[in-house]
Amino acid sequence: MSSAHTKTEHGHTDHNYLNHGSGIWSWMTTLDHKRIGLMYFATVATLFLIGGFFALGIRLHLAKFGAEPLLSPDTYNKFMTFHGAIMVFMVIIPGIPAFLGNFVLPIQLGAKDVAFPRLNLASYYIFIAGAALAASSMIFNQVDTGWTFYTPYSTAKTSNGVILLVMGAFTMGFSSILTGLNFIVTTHKLRAPGMTMDRIPLMIWALYSTSIIQILATPILAITLLLIGAEKTLGVGIFDPDLGGDPVLFQHFFWFYSHPAVYIMILPAMGVISELITAFSKKTIFGYRAIAYSSVAIAAVSFLVWGHHMFVSGQSTLAGIIFSIITMFVGVPTAIKLFNWISTMYRGTVTFEAPMLFALGFMFLFTIGGLTGVFLASTGMDVHFHDTYFVVAHFHYVMVGGTLMALMGGIYYWFPKMFGRMTSDLGGRISWVLIFTGFNVTFFPQFVLGAMGMPRRYFDYLPEYTNLNQISTVGSWLIGLGFLVGLITIIHGIFKGEKASDNPWGAKTLEWQTSSPPPHENFTTTPTVTAGPYDFR
Amino acid sequence: MSWSSLIPATSFMPIQATEIAKEVDLLYAFLIIASLVSFVILIGGMTWFLIKFKRTSLDQKSAYITHNNFAEFLWSFIPLVIMMGIFYWGMVIFEKLRTPPEDIAAEIHVTAEQWAWTYRYANGKEFYSSGNDPMIVPAGKATKLILTSKDVIHSFYVPAFRTKQDAVPGKLTQLWFEPKQPGEYIVFCTEYCGTKHSGMMIKIKAIPSEEYAAWYHAEKKGADTPADLGKVLFAQKACASCHSLDGSRIVGPTMKGLFGSNRKFADGSQTKADENYLRESILVSSAKIVEGYPPAMPVFQGQLSDADVANLIEYIKSIK
Numbered sequence: 001m002s003s004a005h006t007k008t009e010h011g012h013t014d015h016n017y018l019n020h021g022s023g024i025w026s027w028m029t030t031l032d033h034k035r036i037g038l039m040y041f042a043t044v045a046t047l048f049l050i051g052g053f054f055a056l057g058i059r060l061h062l063a064k065f066g067a068e069p070l071l072s073p074d075t076y077n078k079f080m081t082f083h084g085a086i087m088v089f090m091v092i093i094p095g096i097p098a099f100l101g102n103f104v105l106p107i108q109l110g111a112k113d114v115a116f117p118r119l120n121l122a123s124y125y126i127f128i129a130g131a132a133l134a135a136s137s138m139i140f141n142q143v144d145t146g147w148t149f150y151t152p153y154s155t156a157k158t159s160n161g162v163i164l165l166v167m168g169a170f171t172m173g174f175s176s177i178l179t180g181l182n183f184i185v186t187t188h189k190l191r192a193p194g195m196t197m198d199r200i201p202l203m204i205w206a207l208y209s210t211s212i213i214q215i216l217a218t219p220i221l222a223i224t225l226l227l228i229g230a231e232k233t234l235g236v237g238i239f240d241p242d243l244g245g246d247p248v249l250f251q252h253f254f255w256f257y258s259h260p261a262v263y264i265m266i267l268p269a270m271g272v273i274s275e276l277i278t279a280f281s282k283k284t285i286f287g288y289r290a291i292a293y294s295s296v297a298i299a300a301v302s303f304l305v306w307g308h309h310m311f312v313s314g315q316s317t318l319a320g321i322i323f324s325i326i327t328m329f330v331g332v333p334t335a336i337k338l339f340n341w342i343s344t345m346y347r348g349t350v351t352f353e354a355p356m357l358f359a360l361g362f363m364f365l366f367t368i369g370g371l372t373g374v375f376l377a378s379t380g381m382d383v384h385f386h387d388t389y390f391v392v393a394h395f396h397y398v399m400v401g402g403t404l405m406a407l408m409g410g411i412y413y414w415f416p417k418m419f420g421r422m423t424s425d426l427g428g429r430i431s432w433v434l435i436f437t438g439f440n441v442t443f444f445p446q447f448v449l450g451a452m453g454m455p456r457r458y459f460d461y462l463p464e465y466t467n468l469n470q471i472s473t474v475g476s477w478l479i480g481l482g483f484l485v486g487l488i489t490i491i492h493g494i495f496k497g498e499k500a501s502d503n504p505w506g507a508k509t510l511e512w513q514t515s516s517p518p519p520h521e522n523f524t525t526t527p528t529v530t531a532g533p534y535d536f537r
Numbered sequence: 538m539s540w541s542s543l544i545p546a547t548s549f550m551p552i553q554a555t556e557i558a559k560e561v562d563l564l565y566a567f568l569i570i571a572s573l574v575s576f577v578i579l580i581g582g583m584t585w586f587l588i589k590f591k592r593t594s595l596d597q598k599s600a601y602i603t604h605n606n607f608a609e610f611l612w613s614f615i616p617l618v619i620m621m622g623i624f625y626w627g628m629v630i631f632e633k634l635r636t637p638p639e640d641i642a643a644e645i646h647v648t649a650e651q652w653a654w655t656y657r658y659a660n661g662k663e664f665y666s667s668g669n670d671p672m673i674v675p676a677g678k679a680t681k682l683i684l685t686s687k688d689v690i691h692s693f694y695v696p697a698f699r700t701k702q703d704a705v706p707g708k709l710t711q712l713w714f715e716p717k718q719p720g721e722y723i724v725f726c727t728e729y730c731g732t733k734h735s736g737m738m739i740k741i742k743a744i745p746s747e748e749y750a751a752w753y754h755a756e757k758k759g760a761d762t763p764a765d766l767g768k769v770l771f772a773q774k775a776c777a778s779c780h781s782l783d784g785s786r787i788v789g790p791t792m793k794g795l796f797g798s799n800r801k802f803a804d805g806s807q808t809k810a811d812e813n814y815l816r817e818s819i820l821v822s823s824a825k826i827v828e829g830y831p832p833a834m835p836v837f838q839g840q841l842s843d844a845d846v847a848n849l850i851e852y853i854k855s856i857k
């Protein structure tokens with residue numbers, strides 16, 4: 001226990017969650033959601049660096065600078081698999097909910113902690129165990145299936161490392177389910193007095209919808225992954241045609257989870273964006289209900305569209321058509337959100353600090369990602385684009401341009417609350433310019449490559465694709481540089497940043513009504529809520 | 538239609554070798570225009586607000602607007618209508634892509650495997666290929682493929698025809714196309730299938746239909762020579778994805794003029810390429826690594842019979 005209980009000029013004590021107990025052990029055994037959030041931050045950031053290393057390797061190889069291929073075909077395929085698996089299962093899925101969500105959700109609700117603090121800590125360790133299992137496949141028995149593990153390639157034609165990777169993903173799935181459960185119960189049970197369901201911040205609505213998906217969809221993935229393990233070790237023959245199984249069945253199972261998972265990745269990002277846009281427009285969010293309910297609508301419909309990944313898999317034409325039309329319905333709540341955010345800026349008073357720049361970057365990139373999604377949802381069009389670089393560009397625009405931009409914006413936004421210090425705004429802006437520019441240089445050419453017909457997961461390609469690939473590689477280095485600047489800005493902020501006030505952005509939600517950083521149990525007196533979350537009158 | 542030619546972006550699409558390709562590109566052009574318009578409305582509108590409502594002084598106040606039912610109805614309803622239109626348009630094309638016409642001029646059974654395609658015609662003509670033997674089809678007439686796979690899932694993708702279909706083990710799927718003009722069109726494998734996924738290419742060669750008929754009915758001449766058999770194996774094992782036949786440099790050394798040439802190795806030694814050297818290089822390539830190349834070739838020991846190796850050697854000898 002720290003002994004520093006000095007009074008500050010605001011009249012509260014300097015005792016906060018960061019100095020509430022010191023030493024590594026106090027962190028490792030902490031039940032404080034804020035500390036657990038930060039531990040996820042450190043973990044996810046490390047994994048992101050590893051995933052980024054593989055990404056740069058992939059891109060460098062594909063640039064074909066120099067006469068020799070940089071990687072052998074097998075190494076390339078492994079890089080591609082690790083990159084995808086790490087980024088999806090260990091960065092984008094846990095990034096916002098487990099890190100930002102854990103930190104922010106209870107404070108925004110006016111609660112002392114999540115409903116089950118011990119379970120929260122357990123979820124973290126389960127995540128670590130899963131990540132370690134998956135990583136062991138990287139060291140002992142590498143996998144080259146791609147992150148989608150399609151059978152029978154994964155079960156019949158490649159190394160047993162698949163089992164490790166799949167068990168890792170399986171384990172991390174539990175962490176995801178438990179966190180979701182914790183958030184749902186917390187949202188229902190621990191809201192501050194006066195906080196009715198239509199007064200909870202939109203970030204919470206987003207996390208809540210995400211949690212529903214996590215709870216319902218992740219078990220399907222878990223079972224599917226177990227089946228792969230069973231198939232590979234026991235030869236049960238569910239997916240293997242040689243044993244009477246159906247390889248396409250695996251794809252149904254896989255996408256039945258993984259399509260909703262795409263929304264596990266993007267819904268929390270939408271929550272962050274809703275917070276940022278109101279805070280930096282200093283204006284009440286436009287259409288609170290529409291945004292809140294569209295999150296729930298997206299969560300619901302996301303379960304019915306998995307077959308749009310399988311238009312050319314041999315499923316019936318009719319099935320393809322049905323999946324196509326349902327997919328179009330998801331476009332509507334997505335469009336609603338964009339319109340609402342933009343209307344929020346209308347007649348606001350907008351400022352452009354680093355978090356807002358990331359929010360605006362999100363709007364720009366996510367719009368492109370979303371619009372190209374409509375191309376892919378249209379069956380006749382998708383037959384040409386499926387499994388080409390058009391798809392690679394599309395999902396990077398959504399997942400990296402969307403989720404990662406929101407994550408970065410969220411970090412800069414809540415940073416003062418987390419560490420009681422500000423990050424350098426200039427650092428944030430420079431990293432934004434680099435990431436935003438680099439991103440477009442990297443991924444826009446990939447739309448063109450896809451239209452030209454270049455398939456994805458290619459170790460080598462036709463000469464006419466060379467120039468665009470080289471441009472793309474140059475862009476990837478800009479992104480890398482941008483993240484480096486971001487990392488430096490954050491580390492500098494943690495140790496040397498200016499002291500932050502309690503509410504540096506003048507935002508309205510509850511986390512800004514407590515000190516920066518908050519005390520161990522978030523508030524010294526339980527707040528009472530009397531109005532909606534964004535009452536900028 | 539003329540307005541679609543306003544969009545240079547359609548020129549990024551491969552050549553339009555079928556009627557359906559034209560229809561797909563029309564939808565594509567429409568989608569690009571519609572996306573551009575939507576993008577300008579959304580991001581242009583946003584940018585305009587950002588400039589107009591930029592905060593200039595500290596005591597500025599924002600308007601208090603919480604929602605507007607009419608606007609919200611409009612921007613839900615209009616996108617819905619547009620998207621239903623796009624859905625319908627895509628569906629019409631999809632059904633054409635998926636429904637072969639009644640009069641099929643050629644029906645070919647295509648079997649995928651790691652990393653080659655086999656195509657068998659109705660009269661028993663059969664080819665293995667991974668780049669050298671094109672799939673011959675009649676131009677101006679419909680061809681139907683019946684696809685399957687021996688091992689993992691592959692996918693038969695012809696960019697110029699805007700069509701693709703997975704080849705799934707234990708299952709038959711189908712694909713049809715009607716190339717308008719004689720010509721050669723590239724085929725990619727687009728379902729990830731392992732090490733040489735990107736090397737698994739073939740060509741479709743459309744020839745005038747009278748020529749096709751003549752070719753189709755022509756007898757195969759004589760028995761296969763060892764070099765012919767070697768050629769088939771060379772294709773089947775996807776050797777061509779790393780070794781060129783024309784002297785160009787890809788992953789591994791070219792086969793052109795290899796036999797009898799002088800080989801320099803990474804460890805400094807050298808030797809003349811004779812039958813024994815070829816045999817060793819095929820079975821255990823890592824025994825001697827040619828200077829300047831990665832040790833990337835798989836081990837074929839145990840996978841090729843002695844006769845296979847002999848045939849391969851004969852074939853390599855024939856590539857002068």
Ligand code: HEM
Pocket residue numbers: 052055056058059080081083084085087088091092146147148392396399400404442456457458476479480
């Ligand atoms: C520096 C930034 C990045 C670069 C340059 C990059 C580049 C690439 C490349 C070249 C591929 C291989 C495409 C193929 O051969 O099929 C790929 C695949 C992929 N990337 Fe990224 N990427 C980046 C960041 C991310 C992030 C942050 C995510 C997080 C979601 C991500 C998710 C994926 C996924 C899911 C795949 C698919 C892997 C597969 O096809 O199996 N990427 N990326």
Ligand SMILES: [Cu+2]
Pocket residue numbers: 690691692726727728729730734737
């Ligand atoms: Cu293949």
